[in-house]
Amino acid sequence: MYAEERQQAMAQLVTEHGRLSVAAIAEQFDVTTETVRRDLSTLERMGLVRRVHGGAVPASSLAVIESGLGERDQANTTQKELIAKAALDQLPPPGGTVLLDAGTTTSRFAIMLPRDHRLTVITHAVPVAARLAGLPQIDLHLLPGRVRSTTQAAVGADTVTAINRLRVDVAFLGTNGISVEHGLSTPDPDEAAVKRAIVGAARRVVCLTDSSKAGTDASVRFAALDEIDVVVTDDHLPVGDRVAFEVAGLEVVTA
Known part of the structure; x- marks a missing residue:
């Protein structure tokens, strides 16, 4: 699977599940967690997902809230x-x-x-x-x-x-x-x-x-x-x- 195909599949999976951890995505696509983080960064720049601690959520589901x-x-x-x-x-x-x-x-x-x-x-x-x-x-x-x-x-x-x-x-x-x-x-x-x-x-x-x-x-x-x-x-x-x-x-x- 090419990187672009993997990233598209990741974005679809995150959208379907609502939230996915880096570890779960790595297991799903049989890649390292470092590769997942890079892919999620790419997808975030494209506006398709939003990175959160330990994973990602759909971009539309997360308001950026700063903790007090x-x-x-x-x-x-x-x-x-x-x-x-x-x-x-x-x-x-x-x-x-x-x-x-x-x-x-x-x-x-x-x-x-x-x-x-x-x-x-x-x-x-x-x-x-x-x-x-x-x-x-x-x-x-x-x-x-x-x-x-x-x-x-x-x-x-x-x-x-x-x-x-x-x-x-x-x-x-x-x-x-x-x-x-x-x-x-x-x-x-x-x-x-x-x-x-x-x-x-x-x-x-x-x-x-x-x-x-x-x-x-x-x-x-x-x-x-x-x-x-x-x-x-x-x-x-x-x-x-x-x-x-x-x-x-x-x-x-x-x-």
Whole structure:
């Protein structure tokens, strides 16, 4: 079966069943899960399916809904704790400057910052700032902007302009999706604009993401893989995704 024929059959099968997992599709067509992910990405770009965690649904059946901060904070909590701890090795030397993105994993990372490691920390995330305010080793700077209720993070032109003026040692970044085909992505255009500015402001960019985001795409890309230096994730990352990320030039650190 040619790739185009397989993809057409996949789209029809997803439409008939309403939702199918990557594993079930791979078994049905006797191909690898990596091939299925590539095919689903192609079908999503064509508007025939919509990728979701672990599989796909018909494009017409899914509204793009961004999870709130509280809901996301309850997902994969153990992995996020381990990722945050492992990411501490990516800190710049004492006296360095760090830009912290919004997100549940970056918030955990902020809590774990060592008390004997002096840093300048810049963030647009209200929860991150609340965790760091008053710590003697942290010179904290909170960026301006309109605060979104969904993520409790400042976004908008003022936020992007402020970040564009910065040059920091390391940025620690969250993402809703990461794939070889689409790079790093998020559902909201305003959030994507801020994340894009964060990537451009840092000498070194570290992405903190649990493995459930690997191989998935949100609607708005904010960075290509070659714009990121390191991804810190958990040990459930599929081998195929790890190899693909490393081939793309990413250093992969598993917690």
